[in-house]
Amino acid sequence: MIPPEAKGLCSDAIPSLSPAVSFCAPNTLQVLRKRADFLRAASARRQGSQGFMLQARARDDNSAAVRVGFTCSKKIGNAVARNRAKRRLRELARAVLTVEGHPGWDYVLVGRPNATIERDYAHLLSDLRTALTRIHGQPDAARK
RNA sequence: GCGGAUGGCCGGAUGAUCGCGUGUUUGGCGUAGUCCCGUAAGGGAAACCGCCAGAUGCGAGGAAAGUCCGGACUCCAUAAGGCAAGGGUGCCGGGUAACGCCCGGCUGGGGUAACCCAAGGGAAAGCGCCACAGAGAAGAGACACCCCUGCAUGUCAGGGGAAUGGUGAAACGGUGGGGUAAGGCCCACCGCAGGCGUGGCAACACGGCUGGCAUGGCAAGCCCCACCCGGAGCAAUGCCGAAUAGGGACCUCGUGCAGGCGCUUUCGGGCACAUGCAGGGAUGCCUCAGCCCAGAGGUCCGGGUUGGCAGCUAGAGCGCGUCAGCAAUGGCGGGCCCAGAGGAAUGGUCAUCGAAGGACGGAAACGUCUGGAACAAAAUCCGGCUUACAGGCCAUCCGCGCAA
């Protein structure tokens, strides 16, 4: 599951992704905070999967940082369910995007009712990897 | 043993590994200012701050929820008191910072009982409403009727009456006995009203006397009475940065230019006044370029702000002992420190144990396999209320059954 080059980098990782996520990674992740960033990511490329939906865009600024945002609406359930869904998505981002995320991109993970909480964690990992490869394989004119 | 009542408590456990927030501490790195060395370039120092790493402490709830009450705190304000409006509370006493909360009691109702439930002041201050039905729905009335008298024996006249019938949620006290032409009426008890006595702080209870039936219901209709309430809310509020930046309007003084009037003159000009204009001036020939001035004070208005810090957690705090009290609660003593986030931390994965439920085997006890735990997550803090909740534990009490 874990790419071999990531294992050796655990000791000197720089975890700037604030919430509780168990992984060590070579890239730093920043958290999206502005609503405008979310809207821009949502209007760019998107790719659904069974456990969540992935939205992404290339920022076209000089920064190489990988930025991540999480969206869990009220459709998912009450506050307990929403927090739980966000935590699982953070764990996914920590495990995959730090290694396979493209520098200078913004990613937004959107939780889905039931699936994000109930789907097996290993399946979620493979979901995110396939979604990433598909989203970077899309042509540039992928706006809907 | 079965069924129930009340009060209290818990809210999956253990471990491995990878992580998150925050406090303390150690180390490393960094820089503006400061200090020291050096002629200088520069070098060095330690505190704060920032980043990183290590160690270590702590890290969601009984409801954190709904936002229904009450406060603390902050600002606006003056609201000390009175009045008015609006809102709230409503048996009595106590507790409390306060409450619509809690405790104890009273009254009424429910239950065999333990016990539970109740917005439970005032309807002789006034207004309003009481549909349909019914004769009549609130200071009375008489539909069907009942009784007496008269003689013209009737679908009659006069008089007495309100017991009976029907309607309705409710019909002007109820029941029984006596009496009467029928009744009013009289008596007893119950209810009601008004005094009195005893007990109680009081709500109220008990006893007895008098009256002689008057006073229908609704105040979660308006209202009356008593008491309480200024408004807004941590997205409150304060500070720092951007920034003593910058836009607009007006006023006063001033600046420059223009022409005007007055005074004065060495005829170049100077001084003073009001008006108009707003960019102007000087240097170099012009374009153009650079330079200088474009000020001071006051009043008012609009726009932008998605940065940071504080408020932000030691408190009406938690548990222990003791004393007062039936209790809620309070006093005293000593102990403890127990989340502070901000697109929002308290988690991910795995292993073991594990409740309900399901399947199989078995007469049953039970065994094996499966299954994998309710409601619900702090957002300034606190006291309550309400609502949601798998399963479990403890104590006291009641009824029934069995045994002695």
Next chain:
RNA sequence: UGGGGCGUGGCCAAGUGGUAAGGCAUCGGUUUUUGGUACCGUGUACCGUAGGUUCGAAUCCUACCGCCCCAG
């Protein structure tokens, strides 16, 4: 976090204690060769849920549920 508002047939809605108007839509009929239009008729409401007050509740009171709006 705080403040405010609303729930009535499928949809829009009136109704402020006395047994739920109206319009659109649906359905049936007439007119028309047929459809549309027009006209006539018809059904559809435990008034968001649960308690309470009252003889009687969509209406009054209380508690819940759902939805919407506002703010620096």
